[in-house]
Amino acid sequence: MTAARTLFEKIWDAHVVAPETADTPAIIYIDLHLVHEVTSPQAFDELRSRGLKLRRTDRTLATLDHSTPTLPAGADGERPYANAEAKAQVAQLEENCREFGVELHGWDSSERGIVHVIGPELGATQPGNTIVCGDSHTSTHGAFGALAFGIGTTEVGHVMATQCLLQRKPKTLAIHVDGELPKGVGAKDLILHIIGHIGVDGGTGHVIEYRGAAIEKLSMEERMTVCNMSIEAGARAGLIAPDETTFAWLQGRPRVAQGEAWDRAVAHWRTLKTDDGARYDREVRIDAGTVKPTVTYGTHPGMAIAMDAPVPAARNAMEQRALDYMQSRAGQPMQGSKVDVVFVGSCTNSRLSDLREAASVLRGRHVASGVRMLVVPGSEAVRRDAEAEGLHEVFRAAGAEWRIPGCSMCIAMNGDLAQPGQLVVSTSNRNFEGRQGKGARTVLASPATAAASAVAGAIADPRDYLNQEQAA
């Protein structure tokens, strides 16, 4: 009888190439390496300078997302890059993938999109896997019961050359979400609430396992939204045990096994859950029933509260600086603050269900005068599906811009950005100073809240905009 283990420990143990010792970290095998244009060029250079090959091209998948324009190519075929460097960076990844034999979902691919959106769509993301990418939001893939985390460029090079990483075993943190989310309150509200509760560094050194009745009820898209923001609490990774929801979502996807091999895979995946009696290093309990539409009011994701709650008074000069930057007023709720820009997109909230949520608020309504709204689907597949349902027409009719897939205004390095002082209600994951443009003020929110705020021209409660049928 083996000792009771957590889900994290099961995945970790299955990937140990060499166990850790006092002197050396464990060597951990990586099942899937996701690559994009921003954090890979220096790693490819490292391989080149050492005369190394990329060890497992079959376990490597690349896409273009961060530096890519979200407006289509012009009549001359030229894409409207923000600058020559961005264009060169994309060309560099195209060249590197050709040279090293990496599958690239580039401009000509019907599957291109944000790296954390296409991995699951292609079925490349699977339960029990170890998944890394030079991007901190790799934690998204944990929604499938994978151990997925962001790495720096040096480690990108390690994985390219050896398919392995040197790692010390992190600690575990269980976040039990009991009860049921109230009507009109979603996964984004929940994760903002959790980060507000445990703090922007509440997960440092830990891998989070989200569990409990409210988590089990979430769709895969909602689980991805929750796991995506684990890093915003400082955690290396966040994961959720795979279940029938997971298997149903994955079945039939391009990279997933079929027939008998599928049955064997599912039988294995069913074992990927924390054993009764297994111990976590820390545990936190959250009551889903208390979560309300939640937004941020400061300059990191831990500064989050219910939109109708008064902004807390600053406890020190740094918090005061954050309030001053945001022009948030202690004692006043965020609800009602005037909005300049609304962004629906990013690896947190750019999947079909997110777009449907925003569209359900916008249908038959119009974005308020003076507000700019940008809707950026997470992938070409999401774009196709959304357009097949006519969601793009809903957005356009409401006065929003419908773009082509990419990270866009989440990281604002492709030219999609807000102006100094503008208030952006954004479905993305970071509200750091200047994240969406120098001097821009970011309020993180759900797609429904973003859409409601676009219509109202001020931060608004989406429950006032959802019809009875939708709210039920």
Next chain:
Amino acid sequence: MKPVTRIHSRTAVMADENIDTDRIIPARFLTTTTRTGLGKLCFNDWRYLPDGSDNPAFPLNKPEAKGCAIVVAGRNFGCGSSREHAPWALLDYGIQAVLCSEIADIFRNNALKNGLLAIVVSSAEHQWLLANPGVELSIDVQGQYIVLPDGGRISFTLEPFARHCLLNGVDQLGYLLQNEKLIAHYEQQEQAA
């Protein structure tokens, strides 16, 4: 990587908590395809005024901070993205060590792999260092201690392998490549399963 054994410098204090990687190097500068030349962009939107002149309120622009290679930062330094451009920018700017009571995981990993000492000290020691900017410190990587001006010591712990690599100028990829047989063995077993 060059060996890093000892760093001797006065400290500059950046007291803000949660200094994130977007503040260290704004995302719009990540279109580079090299590791070099990022020092001039380090803390760009904090360090310069809109007219391009130095912002006197930026901690490292203060006259007493000039030339300091050791930064004492507020809690949770380096939170946010996995961009290794953050330690590259800090090193190119001239920072060789960051002392803090808590450092974000990915940043700390990235920093140590590039020879930037990301050192966690106790809360009490952190408070003292924050309250005493400009002290002369000597950081001894071998002994894992910091010598204070009065001869007192603050001890710290680095992950042993990271410390070994710092002291010997060894890069970790070389070590991984030496384990080729183990990796190949793992892959064979996995395929057989």
